[in-house]
Amino acid sequence: MSLQFHTVPVTPFQQNCTLLWCENSKRAAVVDPGGDLEKILAAVDERGLQLEKILLTHGHLDHVGGTAALARQLQLPVEGPHRDDEFWIAQLPVQAQMFGFPPAETFTPDRWLAQGDTVTVGEETLEVHHCPGHTPGHVVFFHRAGKLALVGDVLFAGSIGRTDFPRGDHDTLIRSITEKLWPLGDDVRFIPGHGPMSSFGQERQSNPFVADKRFG
Template sequence: MSLQFHTVPVTPFQQNCTLLWCEDSKRAAVVDPGGDLDRILAAVEERGLKLEKILLTHGHLDHVGGTAELSKQRQLPVEGPHEDDNFWIEQLPMQTQMFGFPPVESFTPDRWLNQGDTATVGDELLEVHHCPGHTPGHVIFFHRPSGLALVGDVLFAGSIGRTDFPKGDHDTLIRSITEKLWPLGDEVRFIPGHGPMSTFGQERQTNPFVADKRFG
């Protein structure tokens, strides 16, 4: 399989920052660099990868806190999330105070992402799906050939994203999961923003928030 991945848990929230790379070209993207850049870059060097961009699922601090610094340090363009999360990114300095994190800069992505867009990692193509609810501008990335999705904080193994933050909405999140994620296929493996991987099929059977039996 030519798309490879490796997750690096970062920040006190143990957020799954993911390295995605194209096996043929060794070109890579960092998805959700929330912090601990030394650990992320060590994983990049260890695998001999060439970073070409940063991809973001949404604007929360534990997912984007290292973005401005990494982008400057390595001259990397930033793609994502959807523009509806701009207010979160603008509030990064305030988020750091609220959660007791070291100060970080806000930034403006080079490219906002919308439903139906695509993003590339080396020679590999990722589909972009806008999945609001946890935040209004949350997106997920899906690599159809390998059946791999990076879903940020939309869905977890056995749980779903919180919706008690500003502009979060529970009903919208449930719709994003059932109408945007489930149609991608039960066999899809997903990397959540926190915790272990699972499959959409497993969550449809057992997840107490979104299992099919809840809607039967």
Template structure:
């Protein structure tokens, strides 16, 4: 079995919404449907997969803005993020106003996720890591079998998530990356919330915020 993926940039922030699916079963999940649902639904039909759930890394508008609408349209359960991001979900209409997004519906996830939980997509299992710092309830999804992590806005190629939002914290974020993500292994490839993919090994070598050379 293996986990396949397709990255679908959405919203004016070019957020990396991901369609992930189990190759053996054709069952899929949409990770972080921030908006542009027509684009997401086109990708679903092009890949010929059956979406069974929505997974959320965190609840910023560019990641979660299309969640309620997509969940309703396709009758999907919502899994994630961690409960500490509930205030961001409740504040989605205010976030939309602030950034000029269409007003989204507020929702309640069917399952809040905790560190150490697992979620399934078809026959594939993803481990849940609670990685606060960018937001307090941010989670990362890790498929050990294929060495792929979906890290939202925790880590980027050459950068890290912003920590100047409410309840963001720089030291907490750096600790999440170094203590939760990097130990998963240098060869792990990750899909960030924005920009190109990278590996944990590459970021340990050269990321100016969290590389091993920063001590």
């Protein structure tokens, strides 16, 4: 697969920040730089990559806390999430204080994303799927050729995202997973926002929240 990836766990929440790069061009995107920028940049340097943009799945602190600083430092454009998460980004300084994180700055993405959009990483293209429920503006990035999805906090190995935050909604999240993600294919592997990778097929079999048998 010419789209490569490497995850770098960041912040006390061990959030999976992901480097995505195009093997042909060595141009890369960093997905959800929640913090620990020196760790992220070390991983970039180690692989000889050229960062060209920041991609965001949703507006929670552990996913976007380092965005403003990284964008300013390297003059990178920011794409995502969906505009419905604007209120979360506006609250970043308060979130950081509340959770004892380093100060986090607000920012305005260069491009808000919506269902049906695409984003590029080097010569590779990923589809954007709007998957609300955990947050109202959550998006998932899907590389169809490589059967790889970056699902943020929508779905985990054996679990699903929390829905007890402001404007979270459990029923909406279940619909996002079963109606937006499952049709992409059982053989799609996914990188969640926390924890190990899995596949949609595996979760349809055994995930206690969204396994097919729950809906049969």
